Amino acid sequence: xxxxxxxxxxxxxxxxxxxxxxxxxxxxxxxxxxxxxxxxxxxxxxxxxxxxxxxxxxxxxxxxxxxxxxxxxxxxxxxxxxxxxxxxxxxxxxxxxxxxxxxxxxxxxxxxxxxxxxxxxxxxxxxxxxxxxxxxxxxxxxxxxxxxxxxxxxxxxxxxxxxxxxxxxxxxxxxxxxxxxxxxxxxxxxxxxxxxxxxxxxxxxxxxxxxxxxxxxxxxxxxxxxxxxxxxxxxxxxxxxxxxxxxxxxxxxxxxxxxxxxxxxxxxxxxxxxxxxxxxxxxxxxxxxxxxxxxxxxxxxxxxxxxxxxxxxxxxxxxxxxxxxxxxxxx
Numbered sequence: 001x002x003x004x005x006x007x008x009x010x011x012x013x014x015x016x017x018x019x020x021x022x023x024x025x026x027x028x029x030x031x032x033x034x035x036x037x038x039x040x041x042x043x044x045x046x047x048x049x050x051x052x053x054x055x056x057x058x059x060x061x062x063x064x065x066x067x068x069x070x071x072x073x074x075x076x077x078x079x080x081x082x083x084x085x086x087x088x089x090x091x092x093x094x095x096x097x098x099x100x101x102x103x104x105x106x107x108x109x110x111x112x113x114x115x116x117x118x119x120x121x122x123x124x125x126x127x128x129x130x131x132x133x134x135x136x137x138x139x140x141x142x143x144x145x146x147x148x149x150x151x152x153x154x155x156x157x158x159x160x161x162x163x164x165x166x167x168x169x170x171x172x173x174x175x176x177x178x179x180x181x182x183x184x185x186x187x188x189x190x191x192x193x194x195x196x197x198x199x200x201x202x203x204x205x206x207x208x209x210x211x212x213x214x215x216x217x218x219x220x221x222x223x224x225x226x227x228x229x230x231x232x233x234x235x236x237x238x239x240x241x242x243x244x245x246x247x248x249x250x251x252x253x254x255x256x257x258x259x260x261x262x263x264x265x266x267x268x269x270x271x272x273x274x275x276x277x278x279x280x281x282x283x284x285x286x287x288x289x290x291x292x293x294x295x296x297x298x299x300x301x302x303x304x305x306x307x308x309x310x311x312x313x314x315x316x317x318x319x320x321x322x323x324x325x326x327x328x329x330x331x
Contacts, residue, residue: 007176008037009144011044011084011135014061018068020210020282021189021199023289024253029148029181031073039079040142040313041069043306046084046091046134050127063302068212070305071292082309084138089317093141094134096324100163100170101133110155136160140175141317148181151188152198171327174320189250192226195242213290216283223247223279234266234274244271247278254281 010030012018018027030041043062062083074081084090106112109132115124139147139160147157157180164175191197193208200209208226210219227243236259238245252259266274296302325331 006037006145007040007143008033008146008148009040009042009139009142009178010148011042011047011138012065012069013044013047014058014065015048015201017201017211017213018065019189019199019201020212020250020286022201023072023212023285024189024250025151026149026153027069027072027074028253030079033146033148034075034079037146040082040144041074041079042082042084042087042138042309042313044084044135044138046094047131050131051125063297063299066302066306067296068289068293070296071289072212076305076309080309080312082306082313086306086310087141087313087317089141089314089321090134090137093137093317093321093324096328097133097137097140097163097167098130100166101136101159105159105162106130106132109159110152132156132159133163136163139178140164141320142313143176143316143320144178145176146179146181151182154180154182167324167327171324174323174327189253190242190246192222192243192246195227195246210282210286212286213293214286216287219283219286220279223282224275226275228271232270234269234271235263244274247275251278251281254278254285 008030010026012022030039033039043065045058045062048058048061066081069081070076106129112124112129115128135156136159139157140163147160149157157178161177164177167175168177189199191199191208192210197208201211207222210222214222226247228247229241229243231241234244234248235241236245236248248259248262251257251262257265266277322331
């Protein structure tokens with residue numbers, strides 16, 4: 001039964017092909033809860049222009065992203081789906097939240113730190129530095145209670161909570177303070193070739209990252225060639241056996257089988273049998289997603305869903321923005 005008083009929200013940046021890590025770490029958790037909450041999901045196209053993008057490619061990426069989310073199980077009759085840029089309140093609230101944020105907080109954000117370490121200050125766009133307040137605005141506009149994310153996004157939700165508390169303390173209660181939900185299994189899917197790093201869209205060679213649109217033969221090849229160790233024992237130990245532990249996490253998250261059960265099932269088996277089981281499970285999952293993806297690729301279908309969602313989202317967002325403006329003395 002849906003609790004209309006509880007709000008769940010997530011956003012996705014159309015920065016490229018979604019990965020298995022995106023699905024297991026965040027998308028699936030949203031899908032499994034969308035019938036229990038008042039749910040919103042948006043494609044964060046404003047965040048996508050923190051660095052220059054080809055306009056046509058960006059439009060295609062937005063549609064592709066939303067089609068893939070629908071294929072993964074998002075139901076537009078249960079979840080309000082929209083483009084971030086179609087609800088202008090996001091930009092205004094983002095500007096307001098920027099004034100609640102300290103430079104020290106922004107400089108400690110992981111993505112900015114990583115980029116600043118690999119680039120000169122002159123080559124870093126201002127958008128990369130100031131987009132976390134916009135992300136906070138995205139969440140706060142809808143009176144959000146819960147944000148399902150992977151571990152890599154937890155920092156942004158924590159900053160959002162801090163900004164909501166700061167604003168409420170200064171100007172009176174306006175915003176909910178959202179909670180983060182991180183799934184106990186599948187929250188950290190790592191690179192198959194380098195399990196010290198997360199499975200990332202920006203993986204240059206793509207050998208360690210499984211994309212949801214990968215050819216199934218390629219998916220199988222990537223899993224079968226994943227790095228392991230010389231022990232030949234299927235055992236979960238993230239420090240001593242990061243590669244095998246990552247594959248166990250993938251199998252567990254994909255099938256629902258517990259880690260303990262997987263260890264017992266493959267006791268005495270070699271890594272070849274184990275990898276084949278992982279590949280079978282992942283290929284079965286991705287095959288179903290790809291079939292549904294083809295059904296949702298029609299731009300007319302997507303535009304109808306996203307335009308209707310934006311109209312619904314705008315009602316709630318405008319009410320929240322009005323409360324914030326009144327509290328600030330702007331209205």
